[in-house]
Amino acid sequence: MAAHVHHAPNPKTYLLVWLFLIIMTGVTAAVAYIDMPGPLNAIVALVIAVIKALAVALIFMHLWVSSRLTKLTAIAGMFFLGIMLTLVSIDYISRSWIAPSIFTYFRH
Amino acid sequence: MSSITQPLPQQEKAFRWKMPEESYLTDGYSLKSWLLTTDHKRIAMLYLISISFAFLIGGIFAMLIRLELLTPAGDLFESDTYNQLFSAHGIIMVFFFLVPSIPATMGNFLVPLMVGARDLAFPKINLLSWYLYVFGFAFMITALVLGGVDTGWTFTVPLSTSYVNTHVILAAMAIFIAGFSSIFTGLNFIVTIHRMRAPGMTWTRLPLFLWSNYATALIMVLGTPVVAITLLLVILERTFHIGVFDPAYGGDPLLFQHMFWFYSHPAVYIMILPGMGVVSEIIPCFSRKRPFGYTMIAYSSLMIAMFSFLVWEHHMFIMGVSTYSALIFSFVSFLVAIPSAIKVWNWTATMYKGSIHWDTPMIYAIGFIGLFTIGGMTGVMLASLGMDISLTETYFIVAHFHYVMVGGMLLAYLGGLHFWWPKMTGRMYPEAPAKLSAILTFVGFNLTFFPQFVLGWLGMPRRYHSYPPEFQVLNVLSTAGASVLAVSFILPAVYLLWSLKYGAIAGPNPWGAAGLEWTVQSPPLTHDFVETPVVTTEAYDYENIPEPAYASR
Amino acid sequence: MPMDSHTMTVDHMQEAGHPALKPYFDDLAQQRDASTFGMWVFLLTEIMFFGGMFCAYLIFRNLYHDAFVAASNTLDVVLGTINTAVLICSSLTMAMAVWSAHMGRRLMIVVFLIATVLLGLVFLSIKGVEYKEKWDSHHVPGLNFSTDAFTHPEKSQGEGELGHPALPSDVAQHTVIYFGLYFCLTGMHALHMIIGIGILCFLIRFAWDGHYTADHYTMIENFGLYWHFVDIIWIFLFPLLYLISRHR
Numbered sequence: 072m073a074a075h076v077h078h079a080p081n082p083k084t085y086l087l088v089w090l091f092l093i094i095m096t097g098v099t100a101a102v103a104y105i106d107m108p109g110p111l112n113a114i115v116a117l118v119i120a121v122i123k124a125l126a127v128a129l130i131f132m133h134l135w136v137s138s139r140l141t142k143l144t145a146i147a148g149m150f151f152l153g154i155m156l157t158l159v160s161i162d163y164i165s166r167s168w169i170a171p172s173i174f175t176y177f178r179h
Numbered sequence: 180m181s182s183i184t185q186p187l188p189q190q191e192k193a194f195r196w197k198m199p200e201e202s203y204l205t206d207g208y209s210l211k212s213w214l215l216t217t218d219h220k221r222i223a224m225l226y227l228i229s230i231s232f233a234f235l236i237g238g239i240f241a242m243l244i245r246l247e248l249l250t251p252a253g254d255l256f257e258s259d260t261y262n263q264l265f266s267a268h269g270i271i272m273v274f275f276f277l278v279p280s281i282p283a284t285m286g287n288f289l290v291p292l293m294v295g296a297r298d299l300a301f302p303k304i305n306l307l308s309w310y311l312y313v314f315g316f317a318f319m320i321t322a323l324v325l326g327g328v329d330t331g332w333t334f335t336v337p338l339s340t341s342y343v344n345t346h347v348i349l350a351a352m353a354i355f356i357a358g359f360s361s362i363f364t365g366l367n368f369i370v371t372i373h374r375m376r377a378p379g380m381t382w383t384r385l386p387l388f389l390w391s392n393y394a395t396a397l398i399m400v401l402g403t404p405v406v407a408i409t410l411l412l413v414i415l416e417r418t419f420h421i422g423v424f425d426p427a428y429g430g431d432p433l434l435f436q437h438m439f440w441f442y443s444h445p446a447v448y449i450m451i452l453p454g455m456g457v458v459s460e461i462i463p464c465f466s467r468k469r470p471f472g473y474t475m476i477a478y479s480s481l482m483i484a485m486f487s488f489l490v491w492e493h494h495m496f497i498m499g500v501s502t503y504s505a506l507i508f509s510f511v512s513f514l515v516a517i518p519s520a521i522k523v524w525n526w527t528a529t530m531y532k533g534s535i536h537w538d539t540p541m542i543y544a545i546g547f548i549g550l551f552t553i554g555g556m557t558g559v560m561l562a563s564l565g566m567d568i569s570l571t572e573t574y575f576i577v578a579h580f581h582y583v584m585v586g587g588m589l590l591a592y593l594g595g596l597h598f599w600w601p602k603m604t605g606r607m608y609p610e611a612p613a614k615l616s617a618i619l620t621f622v623g624f625n626l627t628f629f630p631q632f633v634l635g636w637l638g639m640p641r642r643y644h645s646y647p648p649e650f651q652v653l654n655v656l657s658t659a660g661a662s663v664l665a666v667s668f669i670l671p672a673v674y675l676l677w678s679l680k681y682g683a684i685a686g687p688n689p690w691g692a693a694g695l696e697w698t699v700q701s702p703p704l705t706h707d708f709v710e711t712p713v714v715t716t717e718a719y720d721y722e723n724i725p726e727p728a729y730a731s732r
Numbered sequence: 733m734p735m736d737s738h739t740m741t742v743d744h745m746q747e748a749g750h751p752a753l754k755p756y757f758d759d760l761a762q763q764r765d766a767s768t769f770g771m772w773v774f775l776l777t778e779i780m781f782f783g784g785m786f787c788a789y790l791i792f793r794n795l796y797h798d799a800f801v802a803a804s805n806t807l808d809v810v811l812g813t814i815n816t817a818v819l820i821c822s823s824l825t826m827a828m829a830v831w832s833a834h835m836g837r838r839l840m841i842v843v844f845l846i847a848t849v850l851l852g853l854v855f856l857s858i859k860g861v862e863y864k865e866k867w868d869s870h871h872v873p874g875l876n877f878s879t880d881a882f883t884h885p886e887k888s889q890g891e892g893e894l895g896h897p898a899l900p901s902d903v904a905q906h907t908v909i910y911f912g913l914y915f916c917l918t919g920m921h922a923l924h925m926i927i928g929i930g931i932l933c934f935l936i937r938f939a940w941d942g943h944y945t946a947d948h949y950t951m952i953e954n955f956g957l958y959w960h961f962v963d964i965i966w967i968f969l970f971p972l973l974y975l976i977s978r979h980r
Contacts, residue, residue, distance in 0.1 A: 082831060089824040093817055096970075100813045103975035112979050116971035124964045131827045131960045138765075140373060144772045148779035151401050154488055155780075156787055158504070159437045162492065163791055166501040291756075298756035300766045366773050374766040375757075400773055404781035412788070412916065419874025421912025423788055429906040434791055438784050711758065 088130045095123050196686035198605055202702040217302035218705055223288035225309050233275040240268035245661040248654045253645035261644035262329035269332030274354050275316050280592050281453035283364055286392045292696035293386050295377025295712045300370040308363035315357030322349035336424040336435040340416040351410040358407045365399030368392055379714035386694050386718045390477040391456030394484035398445040406442035440491035448487040450584050454591030458544045461598055462526050464692040465541035466533025469719040472525040479518035486515045496567045512562035519555050539613040543594030546621040550586025575635025578628045586624055601689045605702045606682030612674045619667035626660025691727035693719050752948040764950050771954040775961050785917050792909050799906035802882050804977035812974040815858045822851035823963045830956045836946030841939040852929045873912045879904040924962045
């Protein structure tokens with residue numbers, strides 16, 4: 072149990088992460104106005120959000136240096152949220168299926 | 180396990196146990212010492228009292244329902260009143276009795292004792308959880324006093340959001356608040372089991388009761404927040420018409436069903452997994468054998484917790500969900516039968532060639548296996564799409580879930596209560612009336628609910644206060660059974676209270692059972708263990724534990 | 733894993749008398765481990781709590797895409813971006829407060845916690861300005877709602893929707909769902925911030941009194957986890973509510 076040996080990141084790391092987050096916020100706001108094909112705008116925005124969230128979780132929340140159990144807890148949250156979103160979507164995607172038309176659902 | 184310094188009863192025939200002078204019960208007698216306690220055992224007792232009260236109220240509503248159904252005409256209550264009766268019965272029994280029943284009483288009492296800790300990880304949060312429960316229950320009682328709620332326990336939208344003018348908001352708040360009590364219990368169990376095990380208490384030495392409570396806690400933590408937000412959205416929909424669930428604004432009632440059952444199906448396993456844990460403790464003890472397939476029983480609990488999040492749509496097969504997704508959910512619903520069957524087989528295999536003792540907890544446990552098997556097998560019938568469409572919303576489904584929840588959980592709850600009663604109070608219950616009530620429960624239960632399978636098969640729909648006259652014979656049988664059942668619940672209440680003063684003194688281990696909780700005095704000290712126990716053997720080392728002379732033979 | 737914490741070491745013996753050690757824990761390491769893990773499990777429940785609303789948002793955005801795009805364009809991206817930056821700054825000050833506690837610097841803890849409170853208040857104020865704007869343009873479901881801005885955009889005074897074609901009234905009606913979810917999501921997020929600021933005030937008081945030492949600052953650390961989590965929720969709300977419908 073390495074609780075006493077606390078590898079907390081130092082202020083320099085925090086500042087770098089903060090800078091990265093601020094820049095990414097600007098980037099995501101800017102690219103939102105670029106017209107990309109299909110659902111790409113939403114995908115880009117969400118990918119940036121995931122990267123930002125990971126930066127906060129891994130560095131600010133010390134997940135990077137946490138025990139396996141803590142990491143597992145964080146992953147479990149994402150996993151069960153994923154189950155809910157996926158399985159609910161499955162119903163909505165296929166509810167009106169006569170001929171499969173999965174792509175009309177994710178037009179945007 | 181660790182040693183008992185005092186002699187076991189059979190070593191010295193004339194030996195009689197004395198009540199220990201100090202225990203958690205003698206640590207302060209004032210009301211304040213109970214209401215502000217952080218001792219997990221006292222909180223367990225507070226829970227025991229409050230859920231017994233909830234059970235009484237829910238039971239009264241059940242009796243009123245059965246009285247109404249005695250005759251085909253809707254003569255005793257108006258249909259509206261009848262709607263309120265079954266809603267109140269459902270809400271109280273599900274959210275205020277079954278969900279907290281075993282985890283909050285026996286779980287609270289036993290988890291620290293079984294892992295060898297001096298308390299749960301967060302005692303104050305544990306106390307908060309009880310207050311939230313009481314607070315939520317107060318909301319529910321207020322809703323009932325002000326005129327009740329008639330949406331059924333499922334709060335079906337848009338009925339609950341747009342059409343009824345009963346106290347939906349109060350009842351939903353009640354469940355919202357009680358939900359947090361359940362979350363806090365689950366959180367405490369997870370952290371305690373992960374972080375506070377005694378030296379040598381490895382995962383594979385963990386009692387099976389803890390494995391099943393751990394799985395339950397996972398469901399509580401992952402599922403309950405979803406029902407909390409769902410009911411919050413119902414409240415907001417009803418007050419502000421945000422349109423999410425209301426088809427008049429383009430909202431989708433099926434989304435409510437998805438979100439509600441995302442919790443409420445796993446909640447069905449909150450209502451059975453702890454019972455399985457209790458049975459997994461009782462069967463080895465009264466068969467004097469280590470459980471057959473310990474690892475598989477343990478892992479099957481986790482499997483049930485996992486699968487429980489993948490099957491919720493089988494509650495929605497007739498609601499117009501996509502056929503394709505219904506196929507997937509139907510398939511996964513069949514899979515749940517696998518871990519459940521593993522458990523049933525392993526319990527029976529444990530009894531095989533065991534030295535079986537017919538004490539009261541064992542009678543309850545064997546009743547559990549039989550009734551749970553029937554409840555589970557009819558569940559498999561309902562998992563198949565075609566069967567479900569004709570049988571759901573009939574008395575078949577009512578009988579099915581009562582076989583699991585009452586026949587399963589309630590029997591396990593009573594069995595566990597008898598099994599650990601000597602540990603909780605230091606005194607034995609009287610064996611003869613206990614056996615009688617255990618047998619009465621089994622008989623009364625089957626008399627009540629087996630006719631309902633037949634009724635449902637014949638097509639009697641649920642949630643109506645009147646029915647065609649040809650169904651009367653079976654309904655009369657069912658009501659008669661309910662009366663037997665009522666007697667079998669009143670009986671334990673009487674003799675358990677009696678035993679508090681007059682019961683024989685139990686001593687630390689009246690059953691000769693394995694487990695750390697039996698190595699300490701009964702009732703235990705406030706801090707459970709005088710010194711941190713060190714575990715050196717497996718959980719069910721019955722080959723090396725002498726049989727006690729005490730238990731009734 | 734937990735076995736190591738029970739080995740009797742000299743450290744352990746000294747710690748036995750530590751004022752912060754609760755009697756049911758064996759040592760400070762176990763106590764700290766348990767409470768941090770408990771906090772993470774609590775955050776797990778929070779993920780599922782917000783998850784329900786995210787799920788509803790996902791479904792309805794795809795069902796009523798046009799209404800959601802139009803409604804989303806009434807939000808002020810500039811204010812949203814500023815608020816995101818404010819929240820990220822508050823996460824930085826929170827992380828620094830935890831670091832100061834780790835270093836055992838009492839005054840620095842207090843300063844960084846106060847900075848966090850102030851940034852939190854700035855966020856809430858900007859949020860308040862946005863809510864006020866929603867109220868003025870009749871976009872609050874149940875209390876003050878009208879679809880006029882979408883069916884007759886030429887009459888509207890708001891900035892965002894200018895230049896958008898008028899929506900048919902049946903499509904415009906679905907904007908109520910967007911605003912319903914907008915207020916649920918941001919309102920629940922704001923409620924978490926308010927609770928957080930309330931707790932922060934107590935933490936500042938305790939920190940000032942010197943309750944936190946380099947070997948015991950679990951409360952600050954766990955609160956930090958909560959604060960960062962609320963930040964993460966906003967990191968997802970920002971693109972979902974403000975950004976993904978901006979492009980033409």
